[in-house]
Amino acid sequence: MTFIVHDPRGVRVASVPSLAARPKTLAGMRVGVLDNGKEQADVLLGRVAALLERDGATPVFARKPSFSRVAPQEAIDALAMCDMVITGLGG
Amino acid sequence: MSCCMRDAVTLEALGIPTAILVNDVFEPIAHATSALLALPADYVARNVVWLPHPTSNLTASAAETLIDERIESIRTALLGRGGEPANGLANHKNAGDPLEVARAVVEGLAASLRADGADLVLLRYDDGALDGEVRIGDLTCEDGSCIMPADALAKMVEAMVKPKVPSLRSVTLRDVGR
Numbered sequence: 001m002t003f004i005v006h007d008p009r010g011v012r013v014a015s016v017p018s019l020a021a022r023p024k025t026l027a028g029m030r031v032g033v034l035d036n037g038k039e040q041a042d043v044l045l046g047r048v049a050a051l052l053e054r055d056g057a058t059p060v061f062a063r064k065p066s067f068s069r070v071a072p073q074e075a076i077d078a079l080a081m082c083d084m085v086i087t088g089l090g091g
Numbered sequence: 092m093s094c095c096m097r098d099a100v101t102l103e104a105l106g107i108p109t110a111i112l113v114n115d116v117f118e119p120i121a122h123a124t125s126a127l128l129a130l131p132a133d134y135v136a137r138n139v140v141w142l143p144h145p146t147s148n149l150t151a152s153a154a155e156t157l158i159d160e161r162i163e164s165i166r167t168a169l170l171g172r173g174g175e176p177a178n179g180l181a182n183h184k185n186a187g188d189p190l191e192v193a194r195a196v197v198e199g200l201a202a203s204l205r206a207d208g209a210d211l212v213l214l215r216y217d218d219g220a221l222d223g224e225v226r227i228g229d230l231t232c233e234d235g236s237c238i239m240p241a242d243a244l245a246k247m248v249e250a251m252v253k254p255k256v257p258s259l260r261s262v263t264l265r266d267v268g269r
Contacts, residue, residue, distance in 0.1 A: 017100055017130060019138075020108045022171025031169070032107070036095055039147040040154055044112060047158040048165060055166070064098075068239075071098045076105075084169050085102050087095050088112030089146065 023083060027056030032082035034075065036067040041089035048086055093124040093239065093247075099138065100128055109138065110168035116144035116206045119199030126250040137171070140164045144206065189259070190216040193252045200251065211244070211264075219260030221252065224267045241266045 023029060033049050035041045042063075049059035060082050062075045067089075071079075079085050099109040113121055121135050140161055149157065158165075194213050201211040204225075213223040225241045239247075241264040249262040 017104060017128065019103045019131065019134070020106045022108050022169070024170065026166065026169065032102075034098060040149060043149075043151055043154045044142070044146065044158055047155045048112070048162070051158065051162045052165075064094075068094060070094050070101070076098075076101060079102060080105050080107065082107060085099070085107055085109040086112065086165060086169065087098055087102075087109060089095075089114065089142070 025056075026052055029057045029083040030060055030081065031057040032060045032062060032079035032085035034071060034079060034085055034087035035061065035063040036087065036089060037064055038067050038089045041067075045086065045088055052086075093120055093243075096121065096124045096128070100130065108169055108171065110165055111139045112165075113139050113141060114144035114146055115141040117203050119197075120203050120247075123200055123247045123251045127247050138168050140168055188216075189256045190221075192255050193221055193248075193259075196252050196255050197248055200247070211248075213248075216256075219258050221248070221256075221259060221262045223248075223262075223264050225264050226267055228268055 031049070031052050033045050035045050049061070053059060060078070062071070062078050064071050064075060095111050095113065099111050102109040118135075118141070121139055125134050142157060142161070146154065146157070190213060193216060197211060197213065204211050208228065210226040211223065212226060213221060215222050225244055245262040245264040248264065249259065252262070253259050
């Protein structure tokens with residue numbers, strides 16, 4: 001009698017998320033600024049926004065209710081209208 | 092930190108380039124999250140801009156100076172130029188006692204948790220099963236008040252340790268008080 005033994009471990013396949021294409025310039029771009037609410041995040045990101053504004057970008061601000069959660073859908077929806085986003089503060 | 096990165100990946104998937112400001116004490120978590128989310132190997136190097144920890148005690152003037160010094164890196168992250176692939180945890184040698192290897196691999200992650208008042212302690216490795224504790228004091232994850240629930244942290248630890256300990260089959264972490 002012949003037994004066929006199957007390997008039960010299977011194969012783990014993970015798809016690599018695609019990253020967005022980068023623009024060539026900041027001028028004329030809407031830059032989303034996603035503040036996660038950590039202490040000083042508003043100050044640090046505010047400075048980023050001010051400097052990027054000098055490059056011709058227009059900041060669009062959003063704030064998360066909690067840094068320990070992902071952004072709520074309404075924040076993502078608001079930022080989805082931007083050309084690029086900077087988020088923080090991971091710290 | 093990991094939530095910032097998850098938000099960034101969500102936005103990238105919508106076609107929106109996203110850069111992340113992160114305090115450098117969380118670098119191990121950034122690399123672990125990147126591995127967990129199967130992000131490109133150079134994702135952290137290209138999209139994360141590091142700030143020296145801590146930033147919470149900076150004066151407004153010092154905070155602005157800090158950003159001024161990094162604005163070119165932020166522009167680069169948003170416009171997608173430069174960034175060498177990060178070495179990070181990939182340099183760790185795959186040798187020796189599995190428990191000690193696992194402890195060494197997650198030490199940076201544990202240090203990041205200690206910065207937030209918690210700790211990660213790996214206790215035993217037995218026949219592919221890695222067990223440990225997330226020491227979070229009086230907090231519990233049941234109300235979502237902790238930064239990272241033990242089950243999510245266990246997945247992160249597995250993603251970090253598995254490449255160094257191929258015999259690893261499972262990671263179990265329990266929330267405990269100090």
